[in-house]
Amino acid sequence: xxxxxxxxxxxxxxxxxxxxxxxxxxxxxxxxxxxxxxxxxxxxxxxxxxxxxxxxxxxxxxxxxxxxxxxxxxxxxxxxxxxxxxxxxxxxxxxxxxxxxxxxxxxxxxxxxxxxxxxxxxxxxxxxxxxxxxxxxxxxxxxxxxxxxxxxxxxxxxxxxxxxxxxxxxxxxxxxxxxxxxxxxxxxxxxxxxxxxxxxxxxxx
Numbered sequence: 001x002x003x004x005x006x007x008x009x010x011x012x013x014x015x016x017x018x019x020x021x022x023x024x025x026x027x028x029x030x031x032x033x034x035x036x037x038x039x040x041x042x043x044x045x046x047x048x049x050x051x052x053x054x055x056x057x058x059x060x061x062x063x064x065x066x067x068x069x070x071x072x073x074x075x076x077x078x079x080x081x082x083x084x085x086x087x088x089x090x091x092x093x094x095x096x097x098x099x100x101x102x103x104x105x106x107x108x109x110x111x112x113x114x115x116x117x118x119x120x121x122x123x124x125x126x127x128x129x130x131x132x133x134x135x136x137x138x139x140x141x142x143x144x145x146x147x148x149x150x151x152x153x154x155x156x157x158x159x160x161x162x163x164x165x166x167x168x169x170x171x172x173x174x175x176x177x178x179x180x181x182x183x184x185x186x187x188x189x190x191x192x193x194x195x196x197x198x199x200x201x202x203x204x205x
Contacts, residue, residue: 026085028066028165035130044073046112048128048135050162058158062086063172066165069135071112071128076104078114078126102126121150124160135162 031050039045048069054060065084071077081099106113110131116124122145126137137160141153 026064026169028064028169030166031135031162031164033128033133033135035128035133040130041109044107046071046128048162050135051165051168052137052160053163053168055159055161063168067162069128069162071104071107071114073104073107076107078102078104078112121145121153126160136160137162 028051029049032048034047039047049067051063051066052060053063062084065082067080067082069078069080071079079099079101081097083095083097085093086096100116100118102114102116104112104114105125110129112128114126116126120142122139122141124137124139126135128135139158139160141150141155141157145153
């Protein structure tokens, strides 16, 4: 009976290993920001790379994604190419890739601010800060958006940050591992109780 319990536990852990691998099937690049003076002021060419996240308690709908941003001062544009894995945790995952171009609203010695007005219900303002070496954004509800189309959209600002992709992968894997650990403890307790009852039954026979 003990052997069966151990085999069952081993099979469960093996299943969870493959479940985590399938739910988080990729690694993501580190955060980088190329904002040296020669690029920022002289060449007017700034690049950044990382993974967008939202400040808690808000969460990205699709966290497994990576973005690369290229801003050109002479064109007054920032282009963002991104790739994401969808769906997460169920079904057959597929790679979604897109490139978008956004207008630059401000480019001075310390900040680049650009905007995305394309969404129906919200718009985004992004900031590349050379002083703090951070890339951030804010999602803002459009005040004149169609109420029928946008009734499910939260009417509040949401903060975004471009971060190290490895940290995002670590968080997503830990969520599944914590869930698996809780179930593992319950199963282990159940197996111990079953083994104990079997031994008590045999002792009485």
